Amino acid sequence: MNLFSDIRSLVISSLEKLQSDGALPKGLNFENVTVEPPRDSSHGDMSTNAAMVLSKPSGMNPRDIAEALTVLLASDERVISADVAGPGFLNLRLKQDYWTSIIPFVIKAGVNFGRTTIGNGIKVNVEYVSANPTGPLHVGHTRGAVFGDALASLLDFAGYDVTREYYINDGGSQVDVLARSVYLRYLEANGQKVEFVDGTYPGDYLVDLGMDLKNKYGDSLVGKPESDWIAELRLFATEKMMDLIREDLALLGIQMDVFFSEKSLYGTGLIEAALADLDGKGLVYQGVLEPPKGKKPEDWEAREQTLFKSTKHGDDVDRPIAKSDGSWTYFAPDIAYHFDKVQRGFDQLIDIFGADHGGYVKRMKAAVSALSNEEVSLDIKLTQLVKLYKNGEPFKMSKRAGTFVTLRDVVEQVGPDVTRFVMLTRKNDAPLDFDFAKVQEQSKDNPVFYVQYAHARICSVLSKAENANIGIKANKFETLKHPNEMAVVKKLAEWPRLLELAAKHNEPHRLAFYLYELAGDFHALWNMGKEAPETRFFQENNPNVSSEKLAMVSAVKLTIAAGLTILGVTPIDEMR
RNA sequence: GCACCCGUAGCUCAGCUGGAUAGAGCACCUGACUUCGAAUCAGGGGGUCACAGGUUCGAAUCCUGUCGGGUGUACCA
Numbered sequence: 001m002n003l004f005s006d007i008r009s010l011v012i013s014s015l016e017k018l019q020s021d022g023a024l025p026k027g028l029n030f031e032n033v034t035v036e037p038p039r040d041s042s043h044g045d046m047s048t049n050a051a052m053v054l055s056k057p058s059g060m061n062p063r064d065i066a067e068a069l070t071v072l073l074a075s076d077e078r079v080i081s082a083d084v085a086g087p088g089f090l091n092l093r094l095k096q097d098y099w100t101s102i103i104p105f106v107i108k109a110g111v112n113f114g115r116t117t118i119g120n121g122i123k124v125n126v127e128y129v130s131a132n133p134t135g136p137l138h139v140g141h142t143r144g145a146v147f148g149d150a151l152a153s154l155l156d157f158a159g160y161d162v163t164r165e166y167y168i169n170d171g172g173s174q175v176d177v178l179a180r181s182v183y184l185r186y187l188e189a190n191g192q193k194v195e196f197v198d199g200t201y202p203g204d205y206l207v208d209l210g211m212d213l214k215n216k217y218g219d220s221l222v223g224k225p226e227s228d229w230i231a232e233l234r235l236f237a238t239e240k241m242m243d244l245i246r247e248d249l250a251l252l253g254i255q256m257d258v259f260f261s262e263k264s265l266y267g268t269g270l271i272e273a274a275l276a277d278l279d280g281k282g283l284v285y286q287g288v289l290e291p292p293k294g295k296k297p298e299d300w301e302a303r304e305q306t307l308f309k310s311t312k313h314g315d316d317v318d319r320p321i322a323k324s325d326g327s328w329t330y331f332a333p334d335i336a337y338h339f340d341k342v343q344r345g346f347d348q349l350i351d352i353f354g355a356d357h358g359g360y361v362k363r364m365k366a367a368v369s370a371l372s373n374e375e376v377s378l379d380i381k382l383t384q385l386v387k388l389y390k391n392g393e394p395f396k397m398s399k400r401a402g403t404f405v406t407l408r409d410v411v412e413q414v415g416p417d418v419t420r421f422v423m424l425t426r427k428n429d430a431p432l433d434f435d436f437a438k439v440q441e442q443s444k445d446n447p448v449f450y451v452q453y454a455h456a457r458i459c460s461v462l463s464k465a466e467n468a469n470i471g472i473k474a475n476k477f478e479t480l481k482h483p484n485e486m487a488v489v490k491k492l493a494e495w496p497r498l499l500e501l502a503a504k505h506n507e508p509h510r511l512a513f514y515l516y517e518l519a520g521d522f523h524a525l526w527n528m529g530k531e532a533p534e535t536r537f538f539q540e541n542n543p544n545v546s547s548e549k550l551a552m553v554s555a556v557k558l559t560i561a562a563g564l565t566i567l568g569v570t571p572i573d574e575m576r
Numbered sequence: 577g578c579a580c581c582c583g584u585a586g587c588u589c590a591g592c593u594g595g596a597u598a599g600a601g602c603a604c605c606u607g608a609c610u611u612c613g614a615a616u617c618a619g620g621g622g623g624u625c626a627c628a629g630g631u632u633c634g635a636a637u638c639c640u641g642u643c644g645g646g647u648g649u650a651c652c653a
Contacts, residue, residue, distance in 0.1 A: 032593070039596065049595065052633075062633075086596050087633055132653070172653045262653095289650050293577040303651060316579055316649095323651035330653045358580050359648035382581075385646085426589075429581060431646085433588075442615050445602065453615065461612050501592055513590060517600080527617035530608070538612045546612095575615080 001105045002116075002496040004046065007078070007092065008035040011048050014072040023068050025058050037494060044083070044091030045099075045490070051088040062088030099486065100477035102493045106555035107472065111562040113555075114496045118503065119160030125341050126152045128352035129249065129256075130167040133241040134178045135203055137248040137407040140354060143432065144383045145407070146423040146568070148352040149254045150508040151381070153566045158503035163346070164257045170238045171262035171333055177201065178241070179233035180226070185210025190219050209240055251411045252420065253568055260340075265333045274339035274371065275321065275332065283309040283370055289317065308335070313366035335367045342372045349378040350506060355429070358382055379506055383428050389435040414439055417569045421448040424512040424567055442575070447516050451560060452572045454519035457526060458557040459573040465538045465550050472554055473547040480548055482535055484525045488556060491521050495559055508567065515563045522556050 011033060018024040033054070038047040051066035058065065063084060070082040070090060080093040106113045128148025131141045149164070156162045169175075181201040184194045189210040196202040213221070213236070221229050242259070249256070265271050278284050287307045291300040306322035308331070321332045341349055349368060353360065361380045368378040388395035388405060395405065411419050413436060422439045425447055426432045442449050465471075480489065495514070502510040529536035537549040561571040 034593070034595095036592075036595095039591095039598085043596070047595085049593095052595075055633075089596065169653060174653055292649055300650080305651070320650065325651070327651085329651075334653095355581075355647060357648080361580070382647090384581080430589075431582090444616075446615095447601085449615075450601095453613090457613060457616090464612065498592085505592085509590090510592085513600090520600085523616060524618085526612080527608085527614080529612065530614090530617080533612095536612050540612095575613090 003493045004035050004497045045094045046092045048090045066090050099489050103551050103555045104474050113562050114499045117159040119158045121161050122347045124160045124348045125163045125346040126350045127165045132169045133238045138404045139386050142407045143386050143423050144352050146420050150567050154508045166256045166259045168261045175234050178237045182209045182237045186213040189214040248407045252416050262333050265336045271336040274336040310363050310366035313369040315362045315366040319363045338368050339371045342376050351380045355382045355384045384431045386432045386434050391437045418448050420568050424509050427509050451515045451519045454522045455560045455571045456575045458553045461538050470543050470546050472551040477548050479545045488521045491518050511563050
């Protein structure tokens with residue numbers, strides 16, 4: 001139930017009536033006609049731009065269209081008044097009982113309030129995290145993990161058929177580095193003194209793996225050449241690391257549907273098949289790239305490589321898919337991976353990258369565009385840096401020394417709910433400050449708390465009412481009249497619309513901001529009960545009025561719960 | 577050099593498909609607790625939406641250019 005789309009339907013059907021009456025030309029496109037809450041509530045309850053967007057295509061004055069439209073709209077039983085304002089805005093005031101009809105609907109829908117079918121079962125693949133399997137997830141991965149997971153839930157709620165996917169980069173040279181690092185730990189377990197040089201991973205999360213290897217092989221690998229153990233250790237270490245990463249994700253309540261191994265693309269003909277597809281479209285050639293301008297020309301050497309003509313699909317330069325020695329670049333298996341996604345029948349692909357991978361956006365989009373004949377869309381969302389603080393002081397981390405802040409560190413300190421919500425209080429492409437002290441603070445300064453507190457307050461008053469045997473009214477809300485009460489009810493009515501927009505733009509942070517606003521409207525109403533006792537939700541001597549107000553706050557509670565659930569945050573009943 | 581992201585109140589940020597007088601929070605000032613949970617609320621001051629052009633009925637939003645910040649820039653993944 002979306003009151004805004006209901007009224008939009010009314011506007012559209014009224015426009016059609018004007019057409020059949022000859023007051024408006026036929027063949028107009030109504031796609032851009034919107035019905036939305038006006039910025040300033042003094043203008044009315046809902047506002048439509050119909051007259052303005054149809055002015056040019058119909059060749060009519062916007063005010064003339066608006067005037068004709070008001071007559072039809074004003075005759076609808078839900079409408080109190082329809083006025084033309086400004087250049088041709090049409091402002092509607094709607095009856096109180098139309099707004100309050102949302103309340104029983106919310107109560108019936110529960111945490112499914114706002115669930116829609118606009119996704120229409122479209123198959124969407126959301127790929128996120130996809131961290132190298134060389135260590136535990138750190139705080140930067142956490143943001144991508146939370147964002148991707150919330151986005152996946154949001155799309156699911158909006159009626160898409162969602163697959164959550166993780167691409168394991170287990171095919172490249174960083175896995176050799178991992179294997180060598182584990183080998184060093186193995187030597188250490190055998191009593192040798194070792195040094196972690198040039199690019200090996202010094203983190204102590206590999207100590208246990210060294211011990212495991214010692215238990216398995218004794219000292220039989222000590223002093224053996226790399227060729228004897230590297231393949232075995234690669235496999236062993238990546239499996240262990242993926243176990244670790246799966247555990248880390250589970251701490252945040254994240255469960256992937258698919259873990260896709262890069263390695264599985266090698267030696268199976270899949271890379272060759274993807275590149276053959278591009279070749280068949282005339283997009284692969286042998287060539288030499290221009291040197292990049294403004295950067296270390298002294299290192300530059302002209303090399304002939306296999307290139308993908310990504311410029312044909314919007315990229316700035318063509319991209320190498322094979323090195324000069326003939327082996328694949330990183331891009332080649334990535335092309336094959338996205339080819340596989342296309343072949344699995346997804347209608348839309350979404351990749352979540354860290355902002356430091358922004359340079360790959362155009363080439364990946366070019367690849368998907370080429371591979372799918374422009375039929376599958378790829379949206380790439382970049383998540384910006386997370387800056388850590390503790391009481392306002394920056395929190396240093398150094399990957400070189402192996403002392404980075406892990407996902408586990410964060411979740412164990414502040415809990416999964418706080419971690420998730422805070423990560424969503426910024427738009428994905430804006431940097432985020434994460435202060436360990438602040439996010440645990442129980443004050444208005446902390447949006448997680450503020451929203452949870454509203455939910456808990458409602459639970460508290462509902463349980464009081466229950467003890468007094470006062471129920472929740474199911475229809476006919478006649479006493480909800482105060483502007484602050486109506487503000488809350490109207491806010492509730494906005495939820496389905498907001499959800500659709502958030503899903504359409506792939507922006508789950510909008511839910512977090514909405515919940516903060518809804519909680520604010522609720523807290524304001526609550527406090528009003530001090531000065532105006534007749535607005536209190538629970539009034540023992542007036543069960544009828546109470547049951548209406550309690551129904552309203554129940555609806556607020558359920559909407560908060562619905563929103564938090566999509567974001568992966570548990571609503572809390574009590575905070576004492 | 578080029579590409580992408582960003583520039584909105586003193587600070588941190590929202591701002592919907594281009595829509596009306598640009599909004600929150602923090603901080604600052606003033607007020608509200610014998611309370612349906614004051615961990616909250618009400619009110620106040622605070623803006624050249626980086627700058628300059630353009631598109632149009634209308635621009636923080638779209639286009640071009642300039643300035644400033646971040647990220648990335650051919651045989652790493």
